[in-house]
Amino acid sequence: MRIECNHAPDAAAEADLFYCGYEDCAPDFSLGPNVRDCYLLHYVEKGRGHYKIGDAEYPLEAGELFVIYPGEVVYYWTERDDPWSFCWFAFDGSGAAGLLERAGLGRDRPTLRLRDGRMLSSCVTGMIAAVSERPYGYETEVRGRLYLALAELERAYRDAQPGTAATAKPAETYAREALRYMAFHYSEPVSVREVAAYVGLERTYFAKLFKTVCGRSPKAHLIALRIDKACTLLRTTALPVSEIGRCVGIDDDYYFSRLFKRVTGQSPSAYRRIAAKNLPSTSGGRKE
Structure with a gap:
């Protein structure tokens, strides 16, 4: 047949x-x-x-x-x-x-x-x-x-690899799964412990593995991801700063502003003002 x-x-x-x-x-x-x-x-x-x-x-x-x-x-x-x-x-x-x-x-x-x-x-x-x-x-x-x-x-x-447990995966696979999880869940108050549990590793071991593969800790990556998304929202929306913090998984307004300034060197409000000034003109005319 x-x-x-x-x-x-x-x-x-x-x-x-x-x-x-x-x-x-x-x-x-x-x-x-x-x-x-x-x-x-x-x-x-x-x-x-x-x-x-x-x-x-x-x-x-x-x-x-x-x-x-x-x-x-x-x-x-x-x-x-x-x-x-x-x-x-x-x-x-x-x-x-x-x-x-x-x-x-x-x-x-x-x-x-x-x-x-x-x-x-x-x-x-x-x-x-x-x-x-x-x-x-x-x-x-x-x-x-x-x-x-x-x-x-x-x-x-x-x-089939000698000495490899059937459930083992390469370090890069664990890191890739963690990166994907954080990319999808950064807007929630997810923690490094939750990410480690998702990929099936103990928290401390996971943190070391992630840093070896990605060059920074999972906490640092999650912060960078959230602040990057916050920058985009500050440039492209009129949402209040407090709501932007919640959009990127940080409910505490004070902590969000402090963290944002620590990463970018500016407060969220200052970042928004400077970004607005640097927007290209849409009038098609020439600035005098």
Whole structure:
């Protein structure tokens, strides 16, 4: 049985699906020489076979996957006495190579073994169904399933690293999650302790990790983020200073003004006056 579905990708996306499918291979299945213009990933659900790229040949069996990279001349074939059954999905985008690198994949390391491939298979099955039926919003659905599949590869790679707990993540990942959380919640009275709890780390350890990655403490980043947003509101709105403080997560008027002056060297009111004077003229005339 062979199923293949095509999808018109969004060229501007970081990663988007081109096509996907599933096949129970015939005993004499082989393909190549073959060249693709996008990234094509095959996950072997059953059977055994081989993938060849340049002088490197990779024997592959159930539970393993291989990636074909754009522009590479490749060959792949199944074992006659134990033919492959595999699913596949092709994708590309500005961030496609980086997403694969996070899963430990590259042109010189195009294969990966999964401890449990059920989630990946489920993602591809969902892609096939969405592209076949094309319900309202299917474009968003297939992109979401693509990212879920790539996330599963990243988890599998991390799990396979010697001495790495299954729940461990790189320091950069914790920092990125914290930055995203603060960017979305700076307008609330969120604390560093809450950010640490969100990423799943003890507060002191989280603070050290964040400073190592980002170059400043999470408290300093949160303050800088709030003051930067406050500056924008002072320049672009007529909101009272006290309301601006609350808009950036600081309910105490006195503390907000004191903190603002400490960071910028000016009081909020003085900052607003100076910003107003420096606004470009909108009259189109020349100042005398």
